Amino acid sequence: MDVRELTPDDLPAAWTLGRHAFGSAPTPPPHATTTPPGLTRYGAFDPTGQLLGKAVDLHHDQWWNGRPVTAADVAGVAVTPAARGRGVARALLTGLLRGAHDRGAAVSALFPTTSAPYRACGWEVAGALRTLDLPTAALPRHPPAPHLTVRDGGPADLPAVTDLYETVTRHRRGLLTRRGPLHDHPTDTLPTDGLTLVEHDGHLVGYATWDRGRGYGPDAVLTVDNALATTADAARELIRTLATWASVTPTLRLSVLDGDALTAHLPLEAFREHHRDTWMHRPVDITRAVTQRGWPTHAHGTVTFTLHDQLADWNTGTWRLDVAAGAAELHRTTTDTPLHLTVRGFAQLYTGTTDAETLRHAGQLHTTASADPRPLDLLAAGGPAHLHDYF
Known part of the structure; x- marks a missing residue:
């Protein structure tokens, strides 16, 4: 299939595909059939030119310890019913990641309707945006x-x-x-x-x-x-x-x-959860993800690890992470290391979701029996990440 940016002529078909997927109103809003700044729309097409799926790269920035990090946040992923289960979403997300990398993005977040296909592409659950109800009289x-x-x-x-x-x-x-x-x-x-x-x-x-x-x-x-x-x-x-x-x-x-x-x-004890939107995270480019963000000034150290990323091959390899004085650098190295990290594991550490020992239990960090995984906790310095906007 052919994955490319959508043209204005493609937008009515993309709207119809999304309307069927998400149950939207039959009449598109003005922005759905125009090309506003700040986003890139991708489509997957069969050899006859029929639209099979679509996805949107939102050109956001995310705050990380006082510094903005360039993001390719993902929305509107949909595949036509007849093409589901045939690798369309994977092809779309691969193309989106490559385009986001080319434009300089460092990280990516999304709100999934189902997590499995995004996990297969390297995103991992990092938190939830919770909407809470409270009796107003309890304030x-x-x-x-x-x-x-x-x-x-x-x-x-x-x-x-x-x-x-x-x-x-x-x-x-x-x-x-x-x-x-x-x-x-x-x-x-x-x-x-x-x-x-x-x-x-x-x-x-x-x-x-x-x-x-x-x-x-x-x-x-x-x-x-x-x-x-x-x-x-x-x-x-x-x-x-x-x-x-x-x-x-x-x-x-x-x-x-x-x-x-x-x-x-x-009175937090009086709150009841009204809705929960799980969100996922992933590096687009791990060197940018590390160097663009701020780091806690008390964090310092060095750790070497090998990363495996099937969709973004520019991330795959062995790396040395150096953190000091509120900043960090990531360099390729040929040093042997027993720490082999999946891209999903990287996402969990980067967002402060878990620690390296737990990642080993979960199969997202592979080590020799005698290796100490805790040096990789340096990647998790700063505490958990949050999202406060649904997209």
Whole structure:
């Protein structure tokens, strides 16, 4: 089959394929049949030119310890029913990885509907984006903070919102930077029903974006897409404001960012999971994945390992990882090593999902009986990664 970038003439067929796969509305939105900046669409075609499958490379950046890492995040993977089980998805993802490598991408994340075909192509489960429900009445009623101002926000406030989001997330791992063409918003509208701002002396210190939903009975829900703060006082003020919705929206639905300012003041024991979206991760180019990201300043050391990557042969080989002073380098070497790592194992260590000894138990790290796998834990320095955006 032929895997190539989709042309504008291919987009109606790609929309129909995706609509059948995901049960979308029969009428495509405008962006589905145009070519917006910030993404690359791929298609797999049979010798007659019929579209068999499609996939999208989203040109994101991810924060890793204070530095943006170029990502090829994957979405919209679909194969026509008659061609399923015939290697179409593998061919698509191989082509997408090669194109992403050529444009300079370092890592890749995706949200799978099923994990097996992505595992076969080197992605591995690294976490879950959880949407939680909480009785709005269970929120603590903090007294208003006299030094803080709460107001409704508008489109003109979105740049400040992006700056605050960056302040909260840039030191973490895996979160999208939310900058670039895919995150540009119209200047005259909000992307959600409402925006609540908390300010101190005119400076933004907290915000919540929300959708009101329908009705005001016992089933009414206020969905909070994001609620972030840079101070404890701002977090309490946001929670106080959200609590005022209790009389008309008995349920508050939100995705929390583990360990942030808000979770320190929320009654987490009252949450119930509404939905879970598993996400997976993979290196596109391991040298870029290592050198582009930031590393904890306390981490230092060297480890040599052999990596096996069936889809991205530029990653396969023996490598020496050197970490020091908040940065790292990866160099090819001919040194013998008993540590043989799969690309899925690399993804789990890179995202802080597990440790090397556990990888050996899982068959993602192969060693001699006497070899100590723990030096590979250097690759996991920094803690677990998170995703806070569904794509």
